[in-house]
Amino acid sequence: MQGAILLLLQNNTVQNYLVQKAAAYASEKLNAKVQIESVDIELFDKVSLNGFYVEDQRKDTMIYAAKAVAGFDLWCLVTDSRIYVTDVTLDGAVFHLKKQKDGQLNLRFLIDALKSDKKKEKSRMNYRVNHLTLRNSVFTYDDMRKPRKSGKMDYFHMRFSGINGEFRLDEYRKGFLDVRILNFKCTEKGGLNVVDLKGRLVADTAQAKVSDFVLKMPSSEIRLDSVVANYDETWIKNVTRDASGKEKVKESLDWKNVLLEISLDNSVVALRDLKFVLPRLGELSDKVELSTHFKGTFGNMHLYNLVFNCDDGGAWGRMSVDLAGLPDINETYAYVGIKELGTTMPMLSDMIA
Secondary structure, X not given: OHHHHHHHHOOHHHHHHHHHHXXXXXXXXXXXXXXXXXXXXXXXXXXXXXXEEEEOOOOOEEEEEEEEEEEEEHHHHHHHOOEEEEEEEEEEEEEEEEEOOOOOEOOHHHHHHHHHHHHHOOOOEEOOOOEEEEEEEEEEEEEOOOOOOOOOOOOOEEEEEEEEEEEEEEEEEOOEEEEEEEEEEEEEOOOXXXXXXXEEEEEEOOEEXXXXXXXXXXXXXXXXXXXXXXXXXXXXXXXXXXXXXXXEEEEEEOHHHOEEEXXXXXXXXXXXXXXXXXXXXXXOOOEEEEEEEEEEOOOEEEEEEEEEEEOOOOEEEEEXXXXXXXXXXXXXEEEEEEEEEEEOHHHHHHHHO
């Protein structure tokens, strides 16, 4: 019987009939259009969806993938009626995230639907994806409450294109996460160009640690030996009551008082790569070599032994820096302890000219 079901699922007509039924069911449940052009189940452990399309509830495109391939364990579907997704590859995917003028995200209805299913019954699908691959994809974010700006990166209206990357989930359980960015690249319309990004994140309820972090831009390479965030004692309990008077307790993180420790070593920053922050930097060819150790909170930062070298020895320095008062820039004070500062005559002449 099980063998007959598996063989039946290899039939292309049966596959497309089932997927159209599933798309129609999803459309009705979400009250939004879900469309799949065709499907192909390969070798009993992979399903390929072509032309996967999801609209938001305002009939705008929210998700589209020219091809979405998911690896799964089909035997689990037969033996215990569950589908275990192991890896997903999205090719030519487009994600449009939008915050409407009323402040609601366009995918709010999708999140609510998934939460509703979880409350009603135990899901028949394990949604955890151990390996995610993105190829030639696009991500946009628009806050419809904010005006558009041009000339530099607009954080309320972003468009990332040429997204290619691989992500691996090594371990996930309640209160613990271990995930790796194997490789990632993209460009943003405001001038940001990420040539490669790698790193590992390990987090639990008290601490998060980033290691092996490398960010490469066209002429820059930033290396972080480690980033450690301790937030065990920075959770804030918010107590509210519903209409019936029942007390609800929700915890939120006090980001300002999260204790950070960051080691930056042997990094090179080319000013032209920062043109997404300030367009005029795109006209400069200067490079800065940086090393430092940072310890403190977002509100009170201390940089130990900040060492820099500009333009292959044209200017150099070694100092410590304290910043207090952030994130309010108008209330922020900087205390700089200069241990060494030097330049060459040609560089000094350029600065004076």
